[in-house]
Amino acid sequence: MKRTHFLRPAAALMALLVLSLSAPLCISGCGGGGESTPSRTDLENTLKKGIKPNELGMVMVLEYHRIEEKEGDYTRSIENFKRDLETLYEKGYRLVKFRDLMSGRIDVPEGTTPVVFSFDDSTEGQFRYLKEGGKVVIDPDCAVGMMNAFYQKHKDFGYTGLFNFLPGLFDQPKYVEKKVDYLQENGFEFGNHTTNHPALGRVTDDVVKEEIAGPVEEMKNINPKVKMDILCLPHGSEPKSRQLMFEGSYDGTSYLNKWALLVGSNPFYPVYHYKNSGKVIPRIQVMDYDPEDGSGASGSGYWLRYFDKHPELRYLSDGNPETVCAPEYMEPRVLEKRLPNGVSFMGY
Ligand SMILES: [Zn+2]
Structure with a gap:
């Protein structure tokens, strides 16, 4: 149930649906399937490099x-x-x-x-x-x-x-x-x-x-x-x-x-x-x-x-088009209904 952490139930269901439909097309960076959270790991690696993503900028x-x-x-x-x-x-x-x-x-x-x-x-x-x-x-x-x-x-x-x-x-x-x-x-x-x-x-x-x-x-x-x-x-x-x-x-x-x-x-x-x-x-x-x-x-x-x-x-x-990545405190600035299907906020 990755990347659904910040979604409301209806949006989460939609995200899951889109994810399952698009999974065979994923090549890299979208981390389809499994219990792991590659995008979270990717973000940690990005932060370690000194890059602070701000996709609300x-x-x-x-x-x-x-x-x-x-x-x-x-x-x-x-x-x-x-x-x-x-x-x-x-x-x-x-x-x-x-x-x-x-x-x-x-x-x-x-x-x-x-x-x-x-x-x-x-x-x-x-x-x-x-x-x-x-x-x-x-x-x-x-x-x-x-x-x-x-x-x-x-x-x-x-x-x-x-x-x-x-x-x-x-x-x-x-x-x-x-x-x-x-x-x-x-x-x-x-x-x-x-x-x-x-x-x-x-x-x-x-x-x-x-x-x-x-x-x-x-x-x-x-x-x-x-x-x-x-x-x-x-x-x-x-x-x-x-x-x-x-x-x-x-x-x-x-x-x-x-x-x-x-x-x-x-x-x-x-x-x-x-x-x-x-x-x-x-x-x-x-x-x-x-x-x-x-x-x-x-x-x-x-x-x-x-x-x-x-x-x-x-x-x-953050290099991942499926997430809107920004410091945690910015989350209230996101209008969830405007997020494209399958895209969700990821704070740090
Ligand atoms: Zn003109």
């Missing part, structure tokens, strides 16, 4: 716009993008899919912190194909190219990201399908950034529905396998009828979004934490912070420094 969804030669407003330079990858890796951040982060079953190595990359507006610098000889190759200086090169050197960093797209995805019309197929097959995600990028708070309900239904219809024609349930709010502006962010239909196309993404500007708590922001999720723009003049104070440079100074506030994994 805060996480970040980072936000990029253009990737170009020179740094500027809403533009990350190629050089700085490469530096971001190095910095995040060295500080122990690991890429995860947005949907995986929001599922509450977060799978990153022991002692690391999940982070999501999101890219808005689907500009060419994010994903460019080049002709080299007779072949079409990914530009090594576009975001996807740089991420791939980094991943080849550091497989444990991960290779994924969320592209919040506008029509004409990535500005190379002849490669639209090829790019979408590549991203879909390589574990990237897409978000709906509307058709015309209006501030949804300033348009009528009908226009809101039209703007959100557009990309759903567009993606159906490009690659129907792409899941469309994330809305990225242009300018972070919420419509007057908030429910329309999540559900609606226009001209025969209906949509269903699980989350709406904001533009700024802070980290947030995991989905099972009582302070979780729910369905409207904040993000953090990638920019440098200058403590001298305070510029970039809402961006990633600031928050990375903040977590360096307050490591106890940052999500730190």
Whole structure:
């Protein structure tokens, strides 16, 4: 009866059911069967290494716009993008899919912190194909190219990201399908950034529905396998009828979004934490912070420094996606009904 210690009877029964159903799929770290408690033993080993997991700590969804030669407003330079990858890796951040982060079953190595990359507006610098000889190759200086090169050197960093797209995805019309197929097959995600990028708070309900239904219809024609349930709010502006962010239909196309993404500007708590922001999720723009003049104070440079100074506030994994592991006193912060099936709190 392992891992049921903190569950209510109904949840325990459900956990047991899921455990017994999923047991044949377990390879390592999930410790199916027997009376032993491998996850508890794993945790003790983790603690012995000086790692103090805190899976109730805060996480970040980072936000990029253009990737170009020179740094500027809403533009990350190629050089700085490469530096971001190095910095995040060295500080122990690991890429995860947005949907995986929001599922509450977060799978990153022991002692690391999940982070999501999101890219808005689907500009060419994010994903460019080049002709080299007779072949079409990914530009090594576009975001996807740089991420791939980094991943080849550091497989444990991960290779994924969320592209919040506008029509004409990535500005190379002849490669639209090829790019979408590549991203879909390589574990990237897409978000709906509307058709015309209006501030949804300033348009009528009908226009809101039209703007959100557009990309759903567009993606159906490009690659129907792409899941469309994330809305990225242009300018972070919420419509007057908030429910329309999540559900609606226009001209025969209906949509269903699980989350709406904001533009700024802070980290947030995991989905099972009582302070979780729910369905409207904040993000953090990638920019440098200058403590001298305070510029970039809402961006990633600031928050990375903040977590360096307050490591106890940052999500730190125990390496086991089936447990939410944190100091014992934090247990009341867990909303049990938000825990995915088979996942339970483990305190120390
Ligand atoms: Zn945008």
